[in-house]
Amino acid sequence: MNCRACQAWLQRCLDGEAGGYSAAVERHLRYCPECIALEAAARRLDEGLRLLAPPAPPPGLAGAVAGAVLRDFRARRARRARRWAAAATALAAALLLSLGLRAVTSTRPNTDSPAPPVARSGPEAPPSAAPPRDEARAVPLRDAVNKAGSAVASLTSRTADEAAGHTRLLLPAVAPPPLPDLALAGPLEPAVGPLREAGQGVSAGLEPVATSARRAVDLFLRDLPPIDGEARPGL
Amino acid sequence: VPADDASLVRRCLRGEAEAVGLLVGRFQAEVYGLCVRLLHHRHDAEDVTQEVFLRVFRSLGRWDPSRPLRPWVLGISVNRCRTWLARRARRPEPVDFLQETVAGPAADDSAELVREIRRALAGLRLEYRTVFVLFYEQGRPYEEIAEALGRPVGTVKTWLHRARLELLARLRERGMVPDGEAVIPGGRRT
Numbered sequence: 001m002n003c004r005a006c007q008a009w010l011q012r013c014l015d016g017e018a019g020g021y022s023a024a025v026e027r028h029l030r031y032c033p034e035c036i037a038l039e040a041a042a043r044r045l046d047e048g049l050r051l052l053a054p055p056a057p058p059p060g061l062a063g064a065v066a067g068a069v070l071r072d073f074r075a076r077r078a079r080r081a082r083r084w085a086a087a088a089t090a091l092a093a094a095l096l097l098s099l100g101l102r103a104v105t106s107t108r109p110n111t112d113s114p115a116p117p118v119a120r121s122g123p124e125a126p127p128s129a130a131p132p133r134d135e136a137r138a139v140p141l142r143d144a145v146n147k148a149g150s151a152v153a154s155l156t157s158r159t160a161d162e163a164a165g166h167t168r169l170l171l172p173a174v175a176p177p178p179l180p181d182l183a184l185a186g187p188l189e190p191a192v193g194p195l196r197e198a199g200q201g202v203s204a205g206l207e208p209v210a211t212s213a214r215r216a217v218d219l220f221l222r223d224l225p226p227i228d229g230e231a232r233p234g235l
Numbered sequence: 236v237p238a239d240d241a242s243l244v245r246r247c248l249r250g251e252a253e254a255v256g257l258l259v260g261r262f263q264a265e266v267y268g269l270c271v272r273l274l275h276h277r278h279d280a281e282d283v284t285q286e287v288f289l290r291v292f293r294s295l296g297r298w299d300p301s302r303p304l305r306p307w308v309l310g311i312s313v314n315r316c317r318t319w320l321a322r323r324a325r326r327p328e329p330v331d332f333l334q335e336t337v338a339g340p341a342a343d344d345s346a347e348l349v350r351e352i353r354r355a356l357a358g359l360r361l362e363y364r365t366v367f368v369l370f371y372e373q374g375r376p377y378e379e380i381a382e383a384l385g386r387p388v389g390t391v392k393t394w395l396h397r398a399r400l401e402l403l404a405r406l407r408e409r410g411m412v413p414d415g416e417a418v419i420p421g422g423r424r425t
Contacts, residue, residue: 011396041403041412048352051345054372057267065288066256072289
């Protein structure tokens, strides 16, 4: 037996797994000072561990701990109940608020829209379904808009008339410049003829380019490998 | 007949004071003992024990009834101790070794031996110390320790072996082991 095996045996002893001193251990422990010291220390440790009593809890600890736990339990339960109550209250408040808002908006006229109340009614709602109070409130607005429009139109008209009057006064004082005499060689040609000529010119100019491009494509197609089952495309 | 864990937990969840007392009484010694060993301070251990049970009862609804309750409680205890130690590291306090007492009859250097073991335990890494205390003081099997710590059994065994080696080395350093003495069954001394 070597030291390693002896120490493994010692560990098993301390684990309570080894049966006892074997002959090999006895032989090793006769001459190996390191393992002898280790075995002696293990016996001292074992002796000390027997004397080592687990610490006993103080007498009132269990009661104090149980009391603290119960207080915490009740506090948490109360907190949870308060949270639920707050959530339920918030929900009820939100519900009431939404109902109230809905009630208010259903009775309030839509003053932002310039369309008459009849136009707001859906196809399923007959025009006569609009409340007469809405009609009565919408009319002054329409009148006001009409009045504003008339005022702007009259102001514009008056300003334009004044400007035209001033211009009319100035016209006799300014002599018109003489127009140059344009000598026309003949009657003007219609525009179709020159356009056709221009198109023919462009076509003739592009002809060499088109020919070169066609030749390049033909060369490219000729260099392509044949596709299986198909004949090479005609060039 | 003691109620099984699942039914006790159900009663606790209903807020029955008696069940709460029973559950605290069932685990308080282990939780407190572990806290004392990990924190080395009895007052801190009392505070953390209370914290542990508060945490346990707050999380009781998330406990899986198909698993044992004890490792779950011990796991929470270890976590709370770890948090407490991290907090305490920012405001160091003296460890109250003087409060340690010897359980058995004091013979020779027994008191000194126990004190040295305590000191050696305090010097261990938290993981090693936890495993050591759960194994030796609380007699928990490897599997339960592994479940409490959320580690494989192999890791727990390794930690325990290392903890023991460190303790043995510490006892030798402190002169608690007579040099060159080994007792072989049969009365032979070398």
